[in-house]
Each structure stands twice: as C-alpha cells, then as structure tokens.
Amino acid sequence: MTADARDIMVTAQEVARLRDAVQLEVRDIALAALIRHFLRASEEVEGPGVPSLSPEQLPMADDVREIMTAGEGDLRNLDLVELARRDESELSGYLGHVRRAIEGL
Known part of the structure; x- marks a missing residue:
C-alpha cells in the first residue's frame, strides 16, 4: 500500500467513525479521498501573495x-x-x- 493510499484509508476510518459506523464503506473512502485532496492542495499554497486560481463561485x-x-x-x-x-x-x-x-x- 502506498503512503497516499494509507493516508486515505486512515482518514476513511475516521470518517466512518463520524457516522458511528460498524464498518468502513465506499462512501467513507470517497469522502476521505476528497478530504485528503483538499488538505494536500491547501498545503501546496505558498502564501497570500499567490494569486487565486479558483474558478468563479457557482x-x-x-x-x-x-x-x-x-x-x-x-x-x-x-x-x-x-x-x-x-x-x-x-x-x-x-x-x-x-x-x-x-x-x-
């Protein structure tokens, strides 16, 4: 298992615990993958001097x-x-x- 996959699985376990789950489900992994993605993206931001590349608000x-x-x-x-x-x-x-x-x- 890669380090990234392990991070997703650890996060998925915590996500499942949020809903008092008795087992880990695919939806927990999906949310964990999104959480990890956004955490990684926020870590890559260098600072407030970087112009935003965010799309317009929906x-x-x-x-x-x-x-x-x-x-x-x-x-x-x-x-x-x-x-x-x-x-x-x-x-x-x-x-x-x-x-x-x-x-x-």
Missing part, C-alpha cells in the same frame, strides 16, 4: 441562497450543518456527529 440553490441572506448576525457553521441535515442525503449520517461536536455535546 450559483447557489434557493435553499443555500436563503440561508446566506436571511437571518440576523453572522452565518455560523452550525447553520450550514443544519441546512445540510435537512436535505437528508446519504451524508446525513455524518452530520449528526458534526453537529454535536460543534455544539460541544
């Missing part, structure tokens, strides 16, 4: 736009997690743990 769905513009005060990470939990996608299993961690439960 248009937002109505639910996302609403949470970005509605409400009083700052948008919190918990607000975004709750929005994602309401979607009830296959990733919802991860978000209960994330919500509890944010709230300090």
Whole structure:
C-alpha cells in the first residue's frame, strides 16, 4: 500500500467513525479521498501573495441562497450543518456527529 493510499484509508476510518459506523464503506473512502485532496492542495499554497486560481463561485440553490441572506448576525457553521441535515442525503449520517461536536455535546 502506498503512503497516499494509507493516508486515505486512515482518514476513511475516521470518517466512518463520524457516522458511528460498524464498518468502513465506499462512501467513507470517497469522502476521505476528497478530504485528503483538499488538505494536500491547501498545503501546496505558498502564501497570500499567490494569486487565486479558483474558478468563479457557482450559483447557489434557493435553499443555500436563503440561508446566506436571511437571518440576523453572522452565518455560523452550525447553520450550514443544519441546512445540510435537512436535505437528508446519504451524508446525513455524518452530520449528526458534526453537529454535536460543534455544539460541544
């Protein structure tokens, strides 16, 4: 196993634990690969003097736009997690743990 593959598998184990899994699944590996990709990309950035190569921001769905513009005060990470939990996608299993961690439960 290469070092990169090992990193993905270690991260996948942690991802699976986030949803209180009894076994590691393909979706855990998929999320771990994305996490590792973005971590690696952020490590490669040399500093604030480097111009951004990011593409333009994507248009937002109505639910996302609403949470970005509605409400009083700052948008919190918990607000975004709750929005994602309401979607009830296959990733919802991860978000209960994330919500509890944010709230300090």
